[in-house]
Amino acid sequence: MPLRPLRFTSAAVGLAALATALTALQPAHAAADRIRLGSTADVARASWNGPAFTMNGAGGIVTASMARAVDDIRGGTGSLDVVVLAGSSPTSGSRTPECDAVIGLAGVNSCTTWTLTTANDGNRGQVNTDVRNAEFVYFAGGDQCRYAGWKGTALEASVESVVAKGGGSGGGSAGHHINSPIVYDACDGSVTSAEALANPYDRYISFTTGMFEWANYGAVVNDSHFVTRDRMGRTMAFLARAVKDGLAPGGAAWGVGVEEGGGSLFLDRDGKATQYGQDAYVVLADHQPERAVARKPLTYTNFKIWRLTPGSTFDFKNRPTCGYYLRSVTNGVPDRNLYSGTPVTDCGSQGAVR
Known part of the structure; x- marks a missing residue:
């Protein structure tokens, strides 16, 4: 339908002029x-x-x-x-x-x-x-x-x-995030661990997939500033979502959280990673969540977590089945001591994490 013509009062003209002036002050791209x-x-x-x-x-x-x-x-x-x-x-x-x-x-x-x-x-x-x-x-x-x-x-x-x-x-x-195949893109805002665990379908959680798919690094969600900003909880929620929503092929999703302050995960052409500077964490969700629905707190039993200290290695091409500790989330409440734990399995000669 056609638009009605606008009628301008002197006050409206003044407001329009003010708006134009303010717009001129806004930074353009x-x-x-x-x-x-x-x-x-x-x-x-x-x-x-x-x-x-x-x-x-x-x-x-x-x-x-x-x-x-x-x-x-x-x-x-x-x-x-x-x-x-x-x-x-x-x-x-x-x-x-x-x-x-x-x-x-x-x-x-x-x-x-x-x-x-x-x-x-x-x-x-x-x-x-x-x-x-x-x-x-x-x-x-x-x-x-x-x-x-x-x-x-x-x-x-x-x-x-x-x-x-x-x-x-x-x-x-942000540059770490974009280099994973499942990207927490933060296009709707940044989510905290508490928010993500309380509602894994929080409006601030959105993903981009199908962009960079680097060899040996499939089904991974990267996260940064990991310990300092307490992001283990939100990575757990991301992984539960990735499994539930079919974003990760094979029904298993991996998180790679790297700490700030000089933390860097180096990945070579054979898929072997070496940790530098500060700790990193590899987190595996290998089964469907017990509960991951909108507006309900997350329940997920037994995330497998590998802690990579500086100098340790992790084989992303042949991903280990040992050397991890377990942590769970129940009704949105995570277990204590998310960032340290005693491995429940002995790698023996496998040497998954050295």
């Missing part, structure tokens, strides 16, 4: 921004030795795991190019904090930071050229919902091409 450090020319090389991945509990680069990724991908010789993808610029300090840390590492030819603020930025030609010419892509901390918005764009395929040629991918905080 910034244009895509590119800053390159190091060589202006990309490395040309026929083959690479990866893939390799870094999964960090906070947004910044962890030097030890990043240096290992660079060395693994280049096979100890030559140099490579890195691209950092960010959804917003830092509010203070350097505009390229990740590249500042990367460019000084042995074997790094260049590091380019792209700040992309809209989903359509994923289709920008120069962005995709830079990514495809790189050997490692690092997703900065920030907002994983913005990264999830690049699903289906050219940028998704470009990042996948880097891994496929033997390069690597990684990220911290």
Whole structure:
């Protein structure tokens, strides 16, 4: 039906003028921004030795795991190019904090930071050229919902091409989240453990699937800032949802929670992970929840939990069946001591977690 014509009073005109003025003061989406450090020319090389991945509990680069990724991908010789993808610029300090840390590492030819603020930025030609010419892509901390918005764009395929040629991918905080095949995208808001356990279908819980599916890392939900922000409970709820809703193939879902303060899970081309800096936790939900319904607290018996201390390893290609401790959630209340426990099984010569 046609719209009725508007009638403006002097007060309405004044309010409209005020609204226009306020709108002018609101920050608009910034244009895509590119800053390159190091060589202006990309490395040309026929083959690479990866893939390799870094999964960090906070947004910044962890030097030890990043240096290992660079060395693994280049096979100890030559140099490579890195691209950092960010959804917003830092509010203070350097505009390229990740590249500042990367460019000084042995074997790094260049590091380019792209700040992309809209989903359509994923289709920008120069962005995709830079990514495809790189050997490692690092997703900065920030907002994983913005990264999830690049699903289906050219940028998704470009990042996948880097891994496929033997390069690597990684990220911290939000960048850690986006590198799992089941992404808690936080597009509707961030959920706490208490909220998620009280209602595993809380409106703040939403997932993106079908984006990055890295070899040996299937059926995983990543989480970050894990112990400091007490996120074990919400990871348990995520896993129960993944199993209940069929998001994880095979009826089992795995959580990988990495602590901040220098925590980084490094994953090599054979699926073996090594923990750096701070602890990480691998959590397995291998059966249907006793109760996971909307507006009801979660009940789930016997999550299997592996605690990875710095220097320990975990085989994601041949996932262990030993070395875990058990914790349950009953009517939304988790067992005590979620972050430590005595393994209920002895791995013996399996050596699942060393």
